[in-house]
Amino acid sequence: MSSREKTLEALKKNQPDQVELPAITSYEQSEKDNVLQFKNTLLFIGGQAIEVNGYGDMITYIKEHFGEAKRILSTIEALHPVAEIKAHYPDPHSLEDVGLTIVNAQFGVAENGAVWITDDLLPARALPFITEFLAVVLEKKTIVPTMQEAYDRIGISDYGFGVFIAGPSKTSDIEQSLVLGAHGPKGMTIFLI
Amino acid sequence: MKNHPELAEQFNTDEARVNWHDETLWWVRTKRDRMSHALPEWEQLRESASQIKNNVLSNLSDYLIQFESNAKANGIIVHWAADANEHNAIVLSLLRQQGATQMVKSKSMLTEECHLNEYLEQNNIDVVDSDLGERVVQLAKEPPSHIVLPCIHKKKEEIGELFHEHLGTPKGNADPQFLTHAARLHLREKFLTRKVALTGVNFAIADTGEFVVCTNEGNADMGAHLADVHIASMGIEKIIPQRKHLGVFLRILARSATGQPVTTYSSHFKKPREGKAIHIILVDNGRSIHLGRPDFRNALKCIRCGACMNTCPVYRRSGGHSYHTAIAGPIGSILAPNLDMKKYADLPFASTLCGSCSNVCPVKIDIHDQLFKWRQVIVKEGYATSGKKVGMKVMNSVLSHPSLYRTSGKIGRWIMNHFPSVVNNKLNPWFRQREMPEPPKESFREWYQKNKKR
Ligand code: SF4
Numbered sequence: 140m141s142s143r144e145k146t147l148e149a150l151k152k153n154q155p156d157q158v159e160l161p162a163i164t165s166y167e168q169s170e171k172d173n174v175l176q177f178k179n180t181l182l183f184i185g186g187q188a189i190e191v192n193g194y195g196d197m198i199t200y201i202k203e204h205f206g207e208a209k210r211i212l213s214t215i216e217a218l219h220p221v222a223e224i225k226a227h228y229p230d231p232h233s234l235e236d237v238g239l240t241i242v243n244a245q246f247g248v249a250e251n252g253a254v255w256i257t258d259d260l261l262p263a264r265a266l267p268f269i270t271e272f273l274a275v276v277l278e279k280k281t282i283v284p285t286m287q288e289a290y291d292r293i294g295i296s297d298y299g300f301g302v303f304i305a306g307p308s309k310t311s312d313i314e315q316s317l318v319l320g321a322h323g324p325k326g327m328t329i330f331l332i
Numbered sequence: 333m334k335n336h337p338e339l340a341e342q343f344n345t346d347e348a349r350v351n352w353h354d355e356t357l358w359w360v361r362t363k364r365d366r367m368s369h370a371l372p373e374w375e376q377l378r379e380s381a382s383q384i385k386n387n388v389l390s391n392l393s394d395y396l397i398q399f400e401s402n403a404k405a406n407g408i409i410v411h412w413a414a415d416a417n418e419h420n421a422i423v424l425s426l427l428r429q430q431g432a433t434q435m436v437k438s439k440s441m442l443t444e445e446c447h448l449n450e451y452l453e454q455n456n457i458d459v460v461d462s463d464l465g466e467r468v469v470q471l472a473k474e475p476p477s478h479i480v481l482p483c484i485h486k487k488k489e490e491i492g493e494l495f496h497e498h499l500g501t502p503k504g505n506a507d508p509q510f511l512t513h514a515a516r517l518h519l520r521e522k523f524l525t526r527k528v529a530l531t532g533v534n535f536a537i538a539d540t541g542e543f544v545v546c547t548n549e550g551n552a553d554m555g556a557h558l559a560d561v562h563i564a565s566m567g568i569e570k571i572i573p574q575r576k577h578l579g580v581f582l583r584i585l586a587r588s589a590t591g592q593p594v595t596t597y598s599s600h601f602k603k604p605r606e607g608k609a610i611h612i613i614l615v616d617n618g619r620s621i622h623l624g625r626p627d628f629r630n631a632l633k634c635i636r637c638g639a640c641m642n643t644c645p646v647y648r649r650s651g652g653h654s655y656h657t658a659i660a661g662p663i664g665s666i667l668a669p670n671l672d673m674k675k676y677a678d679l680p681f682a683s684t685l686c687g688s689c690s691n692v693c694p695v696k697i698d699i700h701d702q703l704f705k706w707r708q709v710i711v712k713e714g715y716a717t718s719g720k721k722v723g724m725k726v727m728n729s730v731l732s733h734p735s736l737y738r739t740s741g742k743i744g745r746w747i748m749n750h751f752p753s754v755v756n757n758k759l760n761p762w763f764r765q766r767e768m769p770e771p772p773k774e775s776f777r778e779w780y781q782k783n784k785k786r
Contacts, residue, residue, distance in 0.1 A: 143412035155629065159387065265554070310549050314508060321464060
């Protein structure tokens, strides 16, 4: 008997009587202002939100704060004055020297400061991790209160890879001291439009 | 082999260090409290999570079959491993297929359970753990002492010394920021050069055939997205029915674990990149037998948040290594005897049965009840050592004399209601820093007596 059959047979024999799935309800949040909540939470987890009026503001901000960056990549055409625009990088190893990446997110989550990004928004899956700094463009009106509404929104949509990113990469493994930039980005900026 | 009391005694030779360990974990526990108290729906979320997991356990075989077929349709290659040996052999064969002699790995308690690293090393494969804490213990040639915080038992000076020896950092530098940066550079080179990456799995979704990996560092993603082959090792109990159930689990996992609203990365792997491969290994290793033990099967609901360890007065004061098993603390103490009752007979006794673990568990596992039940099974099977028999006797003399039991219960509740500081003070080590459960207004027995008469 294969291991598959052996395991499945043992499970069938040993699993308890059928227990029904619970209904999942969503819960009203005390903070009604999703944008405010998102900004506060993001700050708490080491990221920062910048309100902008358009791509012009973003370009100014990027020039001012990331003028020194070796390589700036984006998928957003309008950012071409400051960034290299490309839809696909077949070899992610070539992204090792990227200083800043700016991508779009599908939506944000107020309770935890996360943004949802699927691979159709990424020129390479590795990019939001390998880049030294990450910036994300997020429409304010897309911010949902909690992860429960987030999954309502994702629904049964298809993707190859999808990720919630909440702030910069971090670790507290050395005596519980928080350090940003463990392996991934050292900082995360969200442009709220 | 030394047992828990002996290993705990060893850990306790340096009192200042034990106090530090205790306080560090308690601090993590208080962060968890702040998060859970901020959500009015916390208890309802725990209840939902618990019920979803109950449903999973009752349908595990069907969910696995469903997951397998959906994952295959997504282009993921599915393997089944009956035990640790088979799991390890599958990993090795995948490495051989690639002609790889090196692998980068992110956190997976399952591979600790299977002793994968030792096995691969014996087969001349170089394995690098990429989670910072795991890299630290790997360099120190130790197992992780905590499932979420692998090197929580190490002082920064010791880590500085290890990095000086292995990564060439300046001697005497113990600055966490500096050391983390050194590890980043050291591990980045590994990520960029390894063709095979292994990760654990936090959740696998039957309905969609995708799986989710949660990290703060981004190490799982760095490994997986830069390698040609991504191997994901998963215990069969990690299945959840539908994607929307993540909405419940991701709300409670990181809050319970480290007091964060969510981990930095919650990565959903559904299909491999073009021209690359994802393999998933579904590992049984005793779980299907465990499921057949009605008193103990609930332990399979565990989502490995570590909250029960952070809150446990015994874990905090004895250290993870004293449990001599891959998963330490209260949950480890009820999982390990399933695999080997004799070898781990000491673990269910490594508890005060204070119940704090069950109070914090986000999926409502009856941890302290199971610890108590394991003690009875172990004594009955003749595996308890004489020392523990004495402890059991004391407990039995209380529990087997109904009048005594009633009185001590009543007095206990009265004291907690009127003089909470008496029990919750520094003189009583078992009560120190323990979250005292709200004392019930009346015991079940009193309630029953009253209601019976109606
Ligand atoms: S038993 Fe509960 S508290 Fe302990 S690690 Fe598992 S889920 Fe977390």
